[in-house]
Amino acid sequence: MRQTIRYMTWPFIVTGLGLILAALIGWRYGGSAGALSFFLIAGVLAVLEISLSFDNAIVNANKLKQMTPLWQRRFLTWGIIIAVFGMRVVFPLLIVVVAARLAPWEALRLAATQPQEYASIIHDAHLPIAAFGGSFLMLVALNYFFDQSKDVDWIAGIERFLRRLGEIRGMEIGLVLICMLVIVGQLPDESEHAFIIAATWGVLTYLAVDMLGHVLDNWNAGPGHADLARGGLGAFLYLEVLDASFSFDGVIGAFALTQNLFLIAIGLGIGAMYVRAMTVMLVERGTLAEFRYLENGAFWSILILSLLMFAQTLRPIPEVVTGLLGAGFIGVAFLNSLTWRRKNGDAAD
Numbered sequence: 001m002r003q004t005i006r007y008m009t010w011p012f013i014v015t016g017l018g019l020i021l022a023a024l025i026g027w028r029y030g031g032s033a034g035a036l037s038f039f040l041i042a043g044v045l046a047v048l049e050i051s052l053s054f055d056n057a058i059v060n061a062n063k064l065k066q067m068t069p070l071w072q073r074r075f076l077t078w079g080i081i082i083a084v085f086g087m088r089v090v091f092p093l094l095i096v097v098v099a100a101r102l103a104p105w106e107a108l109r110l111a112a113t114q115p116q117e118y119a120s121i122i123h124d125a126h127l128p129i130a131a132f133g134g135s136f137l138m139l140v141a142l143n144y145f146f147d148q149s150k151d152v153d154w155i156a157g158i159e160r161f162l163r164r165l166g167e168i169r170g171m172e173i174g175l176v177l178i179c180m181l182v183i184v185g186q187l188p189d190e191s192e193h194a195f196i197i198a199a200t201w202g203v204l205t206y207l208a209v210d211m212l213g214h215v216l217d218n219w220n221a222g223p224g225h226a227d228l229a230r231g232g233l234g235a236f237l238y239l240e241v242l243d244a245s246f247s248f249d250g251v252i253g254a255f256a257l258t259q260n261l262f263l264i265a266i267g268l269g270i271g272a273m274y275v276r277a278m279t280v281m282l283v284e285r286g287t288l289a290e291f292r293y294l295e296n297g298a299f300w301s302i303l304i305l306s307l308l309m310f311a312q313t314l315r316p317i318p319e320v321v322t323g324l325l326g327a328g329f330i331g332v333a334f335l336n337s338l339t340w341r342r343k344n345g346d347a348a349d
Contacts, residue, residue, distance in 0.1 A: 026263075
């Protein structure tokens with residue numbers, strides 16, 4: 001218990017400061033009633049971010065194990081700045097800058113003075129965001145299940161079948177392209193182009209990050225290049241792109257609760273701090289090794305999330321559904337891991 005509290009010290013501090021700041025912003029907009037409303041919304045947004053990103057913490061922890069201690073520290077320091085400031089503040093602004101062709105300062109003014117118009121622009125940009133995130137995350141999940149070196153199966157029959165499919169070169173990209181074609185067939189004509197372009201960029205981004213990892217891996221053979229190995233810079237870039245993809249759903253979903261950019265940044269930022277703390281705890285305490293199927297559950301959650309992001313281009317899906325499905329897979333995997341440990345105690349140790 002004491003160790004857990006140690007990991008959560010900074011998240012608790014940020015939570016307190018964030019909720020106070022949210023209440024102060026609410027007081028400015030609506031007095032005591034506004035302060036209470038903003039206080040509660042910030043708390044709900046933090047819970048939303050945690051529920052949508054818990055699988056992200058598990059995947060991050062798995063990748064961090066392969067990184068050098070130096071790059072682990074860099075990800076957990078620089079990464080949190082990028083995650084909180086970049087994806088929760090800059091990213092929503094960038095959407096408006098691109099979609100409405102505004103200067104950054106004008107977009108910031110719009111967020112502060114005309115939040116409803118700002119939220120409308122964000123909503124209109126939802127389709128390409130969901131298409132990009134869906135294709136990228138689907139490749140992340142399929143790459144895990146197609147990995148020939150994977151030796152732990154949770155949903156055994158399906159995972160063994162997927163691993164056999166992985167013997168076919170390029171099969172994961174083929175499956176993503178099939179999903180893209182199915183979705184395009186259901187979209188109205190005016191939305192097809194935006195979906196195809198964004199989803200294709202998701203595929204290309206995944207391939208570019210993966211290629212960079214291989215290049216750095218090979219470059220590592222040279223003297224003095226160890227610090228930039230795949231376990232360093234390549235993994236760092238991979239995790240940042242992955243974190244950004246996970247953030248899409250939370251950022252867009254947050255506008256269903258409030259149109260205030262600053263409140264969204266506070267609430268999602270609080271949640272991001274807990275996700276980072278869980279990542280550190282999973283790495284340092286070796287929790288993934290203790291729970292046999294937890295990683296499998298996380299990647300099933302990613303696969304479901306990618307399918308839901310594609311489905312969101314056709315019709316709205318409540319964020320609570322996304323969060324509960326992801327948490328459900330991880331929860332069942334956790335319980336199955338406990339059952340396996342009880343039956344195979346000596347082998348687990």
